[in-house]
Amino acid sequence: MNDSMVKVYITGTGAVKIARHYPLGVRDLAFQAGKQALAESGSDNVDFVIVASSLSYLQAPQLDLASYIASSLGLHGVRALSVEAGESSGLAALETAVSLIKSQEASRVLLIGVDKMTEHPSGPTYVMLQALYDTESDAYYNIGHAGIAALLMRLYMEKYEVDRLTLAYWPAMMHMHAKNNPHAMLPFAVAPEKVMTAMPIAEPITLLDAYPLGDGAAAIVLENGDELEGRPLAEIESVISATGMPSPALREDPLDLESLRTALGRLGGLEKIDVIELHDSFSIYGLLELETLGLAEKGESAKLVAEGYFSAEGEGPLVNPSGGLKARGHPIGATDVYKLVEVSRILAGTWQGVKRGDEETGMIVSINAAGSSSRIALLRKVKG
Amino acid sequence: MTRSLPVWWRRRIPRYRLIGARCKECGKIHYPPRTSCPYCGSNSLEEVQLPRRGILESYSVIYSVPGDNRLNAPIIVGLVNINGVRIVAELTDVLPGELSTGLEVEAVVRKISETSDTGIITYGVKFRPVLGAGSGAGQDTGEA
Amino acid sequence: MTQERPESRTGIHGWGAYVPRWRLPMEEIARVWGWPPHQYKGLNVKEKSVDSPDEDSTTMAIEAGYNALLRAKVDPSEIKAVFFGSESKPYAVKPSATIVAEALGITPVTMASDLEFACRAGSEGLRASIGLVSSGMMKYAMAIGSDTAQAEPGDVLEFTASSGAVAFIVGPREGAAAVFEATYTYVTDTPDFWRRALKPYPRHGEGFTGEPAYFHHIMSSVKNLLEETGYKPSDFKYAVFHQPNGKFPVRVGKRLGFTMEQIEPGLVTPFIGNTYNASALLGLARVLDRADPGDLILVAPFGSGAGSDTYILRVTEAVKEKQGLAPRFDDYLARRKTIDYALYTRYRKILTMLPRG
Incomplete structure (x- = not known):
């Protein structure tokens, strides 16, 4: 457990409706969710982009995904990191983001979860x-x-x-x-x-017991409570x-x-x-x-x-x-x-x-x- | 997806012969053999020939067939218990209506994948209902 | 017999049969391809065995070989040669024998090769095994006949071409379940049945497969060995011949002076069709499943192209305890489940673009 006194807040959220997004690729979906979250947080100013993704590495292979997504968001020069832990990738990315903030290595992190499941037949x-x-x-x-x-x-x-x-x-x-x-x-x-x-x-x-195959992206902005820029929605x-x-x-x-x-x-x-x-x-x-x-x-x-x-x-x-x-x-x-x-x-x-x-x-x-x-x-x- | 040749090849012998691993530290047996004991973490392991017969503890008839496996549809997967060692493996030579938990099954070597007519064929252990031999036939000695 | 034959220093330590589960009745084939019932009724075959989609001649050989090991009770690493006789190898180039040997724990210090001589390759492996053991080069050798026999849909061959495997472990005379008293081989260049390179299905000379091929070679081989050894047909408890259908082995046996009582126990084709390289040798396995000490057995496999071997075996006291150590041929016969022609085309990969094998 981290006993840092730093509090971590979510100040922005974004989510794309999950669907078979045939016209949209990984970067398009990440862009939409990321921009929504940044807009809600009130600032595009982040020092880390962390991307949680898993199946996309097999569906539409792109390595160093977070850097490419950061670039497509126009966040040139930002620090970026991809996190993959299968179906638990999102919380694994959260673990990473929270540690970065608590250790004061970062103060504003954009965390995007994105995956494509429909690039190939079932x-x-x-x-x-x-x-x-x-x-x-x-x-x-x-x-x-x-x-x-x-x-x-x-x-x-x-x-x-x-x-x-x-x-x-x-x-x-x-x-x-x-x-x-x-x-x-x-x-x-x-x-x-x-x-x-x-x-x-x-x-x-x-069929009705199982999850559907759909594409999606969701994003949150995480901030150090001592240096809040946005309105806090929830505390981690x-x-x-x-x-x-x-x-x-x-x-x-x-x-x-x-x-x-x-x-x-x-x-x-x-x-x-x-x-x-x-x-x-x-x-x-x-x-x-x-x-x-x-x-x-x-x-x-x-x-x-x-x-x-x-x-x-x-x-x-x-x-x-x-x-x-x-x-x-x-x-x-x-x-x-x-x-x-x-x-x-x-x-x-x-x-x-x-x-x-x-x-x-x-x-x-x-x-x-x-x-x-x-x-x-x-x-x-x-x-x- | 194409199966990697070296990935399959390096594990072929335990896959063919149902050879498990016994941990020299904690004594537990697992299959297929891993780099270290999943129970205590020791990498001091020894090979152990598992008996070929086990009990079917659970099964599923898979209709959402992965990959180019229509030829083998539906795929039947089982959870087999061999003297306390559990194995997830495909079942073969059995029809969905013949399945029930508690069924006695035995290991056989079958094709696991054959994704094209130019590539490698991979073989490995599957399980089928034991032959109704009735004469003690097919009893495993654990030696062969 | 006047002089010691090298083969008499050897015998069968283990035998193993394998027949896949599925059966296709003759009337299904006739229904689909518009044959009159007369076409198959004369064959004396009821149905034929069909392999599962996840089987091939290699996997069937592994199970037959495993059964042979159970009966031989020898350490697999003591086997120093594995011969895989087949005309339906899953790989055109790459030995099946190494897969079988590896799966059975025989590798790495062993000879291993695939042999081809139409339906007789497995029997050639048996003769080679006898030679290697009797020469003292090794203590044990394994000979396998295994086929998922190909037949072009609609061809008469389709009625009988089936799937099965058989394996034998040859070792020293001591401890064997049956000892080879005498062996003989007779081959000529007689093209009665063939498959050209890269072609999926064999062709045959119809009636030409009969007299000049099957009958001439088996009769020559058997007669010559009987002459050499001085045995008469009535000396034998069992007589087993290559079985492309249920009719030829009976006819050739009777011509040679054998009776139905001698032929019938080793006649397996009426129940499972022609398993090609396993055909007569599966008949031998079935006979060994029930033989008694002292029984004399004559076996004559045949392969197109063409040749025939004859083996004379004397059953020993060891046979009885070995019989129950592995599933018998009849145990595989009993797990039969009939399928229709549609499922057959899928199981045999006739319907798909996947490789035939």
Whole structure:
């Protein structure tokens, strides 16, 4: 943990609607989100550009991506750094940015998450997405993007005797929430029965359990609280990470997200959290995260979701008001930055989507693959 | 994507023979062998021949087929438990309706990828339901 | 026998069969290609085995070889030669024998090569193995016959061309399940069946494959060896011949003076079709699966182009305990699942642009 007294604030946010942006490339998307965030922060003056991206390195290969994006934003001479940590790239970039600010190496950082998933047809893209998993073990085989999650989902259903319909309430809740998210890719309602009977993509996972393939970019401006230029929307209280087993097959219980458990332990316990953005590339991961975080007993999370416990009207913390990876969308390296945009807007009171209105603390969780690494960020409302 | 020849080649023997690694420090076995023990971090490892039979703990029938694999669609992936060592691998010679958890499976060597008619063919272990031999046939000695 | 034959110093220590799971019934082929039922009824073949899309002659050889190792109970590194006989190699250039040897733990100190002699290459490997072991150059050698046999869609060959593999570990007489008493080979330049370089499917001389090729070579080989050894057909418990269909081996056997009782146990083509390099040798594997000590076996593989070997084997006491150490031919026969012609075209890569093999 960093015991620097420097506070880090988000002062600008930007997000492009997630879609199949065939006319737009990585730099175009990054430009749009980056400019929005800079505009909200009130200044183009940054001393670091950090770019979180993952799949784009395979989709439209460009190395030293952050420098090229900085240049396309007109930020000549700025310091720039690319961060890649698979599906957890965004929070990995946040970890980096926060350290730079806390160590006073930087005072204003533009953090952009961007990814393209539609530069190729789905078949080759699934092969690329396999590389999020361990290519020396599980992803040696043709597991596709959903194979491992499917293995875990079946294990979960059999171990805890949870039926398929109960598990379908997660995507249903995500779609309900996404309806009001202006940058969601799939802003429409879906009934649980429809999830269950949708096209199977990796049994027992159906098309409606899985994240869509969409392109996107989101950006935030981070500032040192002592040298604020913009209006603070939210404070970054902490961001922490942990690595885990390269394959769930190596875990004593394959359903144990031990990297997230380790990260949580490193955080030193949880105070009351009002709003949480979880990583639900597939429904099963969202449910396992709820249980790992202690928000549900093992095997009970799906039932709580079905009962509405985590919805805007529920008693539990509000979970995935964005619609989650499932319905907002999941442009791999950009996703965490979308979550940062969404949660800071909720805390700042500028969010147009699902909310309760009194949120003061927010949490963002991301994992890569089935938990090769996990990250948690805690955000706090800025008082006054 | 084209598979790298050296990347596949350097790991071919454990892939062909189902050779795992036993950690000399903590005693745990994993497959396929890694540079160091995933449990305790020691790089003091020894090869160990895994038995060829295991139990299917979970499986998935994959219809969103990655890459040029239409020929093998749907791809069936399993989580196989061999005396406590878990392996994710493709299943073969089995139809979706014949799958169930608890099924006894055995390792065989099959083609893993063949992405063009000019490139290399990669082979490795897959699992299939054990033959209904009934006479103790196919029992693994762990020696061969 | 008057003089010691070098082959009698050797025997079979392990044998292993492999047949893929899928079966294509004859009537499916006739339905698709407009053949009258008479076309296949005379072949005495019910259905043929078809390999899975992730199989080729190399993977099938690995499983047959593994089964042979289970029965031989020898350290794989003691095997010093691997011969892979096939006419459906997945690579035109690059040995399958090294893949098989590596997968089975036989590498690196071993001979390894792929042999080609139409359906007889596996048998040539067996003869070479006998020579290498009997000369004392090595203690054990492995001979494999494996094919995913090619046949042009619509050609009569398609009725029978099938997939299967068989492997034998040849070693010293001591401890062998069956000892080679005598062997013989007879070859001539007779072009009854061929496949030109870079062509996917073989061609054949139709009726020419019969009398001048199959019958002449097998009859010459068997008769000559019987003459040399002084054995009569009635001395044998089992007689196994190359089986391009279910009809030829019965006819050649009867002409040579053998009975259905001797021929039938080693007749596998009626159930799985013609596995080319595995054909007669799979029949031998099936016979060994059930043989008793003291049984005398005659085996006569044939390959187009053309040639035939004859082997006379005496079964020993060791056969019984080996029989149960690996799956038997009949265990593979029992896991059959029929498919239709459409699935067959996909499994055999006839429908796709992928390589045939």
